[in-house]
Amino acid sequence: MPDEVIRSLTVSGVPYTYRLLRRSGHGSGPRTQPVLVIGGALQGMGGWQQLENVLGPVADVVTADLPGMGGAAPLPPGPSHDLLCRALEGILDDLRYERVNVFGFSYGAGLAHGCARRFPHRVARMMLGGVPAHIGDALVRAVRRAQWSLARGDAESFAEQTAAVMLCLDESRHVTRRALAYRYVRRSLLHTARHSPHLGDSLRRALTEPADFSGGPTGVPTLVFSGEHDTVTSAERQRAFAERIGARRFLTIPDADHWVVLERARDTADLAARFFTDRPLTDAPCLRRVPREHGERPAPVPSGAGHR
Known part of the structure; x- marks a missing residue:
């Protein structure tokens, strides 16, 4: 240790x-x-x-x-x-x-x-x-939509929308552990939304201070x-x-x-x-490429995620 x-x-x-x-x-x-x-x-x-x-x-x-x-x-x-x-x-x-x-x-x-x-x-x-x-305009708009959800007090929607921006949910592209990664990122964002005093400022800096x-x-x-x-x-x-x-x-x-x-x-x-x-x-x-696991499931696609 x-x-x-x-x-x-x-x-x-x-x-x-x-x-x-x-x-x-x-x-x-x-x-x-x-x-x-x-x-x-x-x-x-x-x-x-x-x-x-x-x-x-x-x-x-x-x-x-x-x-x-x-x-x-x-x-x-x-x-x-x-x-x-x-x-x-x-x-x-x-x-x-x-x-x-x-x-x-x-x-x-x-x-x-x-x-x-x-x-x-x-x-x-x-x-x-x-x-x-x-950082493309489409990504900026998607993050701003997530911020609006957070401002309305909807931490769940914020976490779902932000995770969808940060991960590739296109099932035609193989991403190993996609569903696991989505759940982890979403859960982390939800925790941050509920407990971190830095969240709003961190997102602002990431978008406006390249x-x-x-x-x-x-x-x-x-x-x-x-x-x-x-x-x-x-x-x-x-x-x-x-x-x-x-x-x-x-x-x-x-x-x-x-x-x-x-x-x-x-x-x-x-x-x-x-x-x-x-x-x-x-x-x-x-x-090396990672073989698809038997029974591997795609990550859930949040409502509106396809409109980025």
């Missing part, structure tokens, strides 16, 4: 928390710099068990409840990316880490990318997944990956983003959508461990 440390910090007077799992591996196996994990706008520091299990033997793993996320304090009014990058750098300073590997997913991919541009000398390698490099994806960090080896059926930003647009920033590799993971880190959790974690320890990626399990 790895040692766990939880510490509280402040940035511009805003308190937040991070969690450190010290490396659990021993002996002469591969090792790498600590891994800083930055998740989506509604993700906190406790939702990365599969990643921690696989990376734990090779590196310290750090997750966080950043300002405006998880159990941290709300963000102050105004643009937030600069403050969040300073919060992340504060974690590195507190831990006295000179360099780290960075894993950024979804909204966290934008933060990771911005931080690597801000302090590239502290980033050894960077892995970005589900990158929201392009990250600056115009260029890449200097000298940081970067891997970009996308689920084959990502409906937030298509795999094709994420590939174009990877080319624009000069990423070392781009990988499309089959039979998954935006929630690839849930649908193919173990395989995604394996990919991270390979990349962060400079091992070959060509035979990574995430590149």
Whole structure:
């Protein structure tokens, strides 16, 4: 069982928390710099068990409840990316880490990318997944409809509509564990709608404060990956983003959508461990297709989900 440390910090007077799992591996196996994990706008520091299990033997793993996320304090009014990058750098300073590997997913991919541009000398390698490099008008309208449901006090409809936006429910496209992923995401959104003070602001920031994806960090080896059926930003647009920033590799993971880190959790974690320890990626399990399971059921399609 790895040692766990939880510490509280402040940035511009805003308190937040991070969690450190010290490396659990021993002996002469591969090792790498600590891994800083930055998740989506509604993700906190406790939702990365599969990643921690696989990376734990090779590196310290750090997750966080950043300002405006998880159990941290709300963000102050105004643009937030600069403050969040300073919060992340504060974690590195507190831990006295000179360099780290960075894993950024979804909204966290934008933060990771911005931080690597801000302090590239502290980033050894960077892995970005589900990158929201392009948010289309249809998706914005769908999220706004979900917000209207929330404003009316209809948390159930909000959770259903938002989950439908974030997952691919097209039955002609195979997504492994689709129904399981839908139930998990919907349940998490419902819990957040009923308990989180950050929800409205997090959605607003995700839609109205896009990250600056115009260029890449200097000298940081970067891997970009996308689920084959990502409906937030298509795999094709994420590939174009990877080319624009000069990423070392781009990988499309089959039979998954935006929630690839849930649908193919173990395989995604394996990919991270390979990349962060400079091992070959060509035979990574995430590149193989997943056979359809006997009796596999599609996720339920919420009313109105087909009108996005």
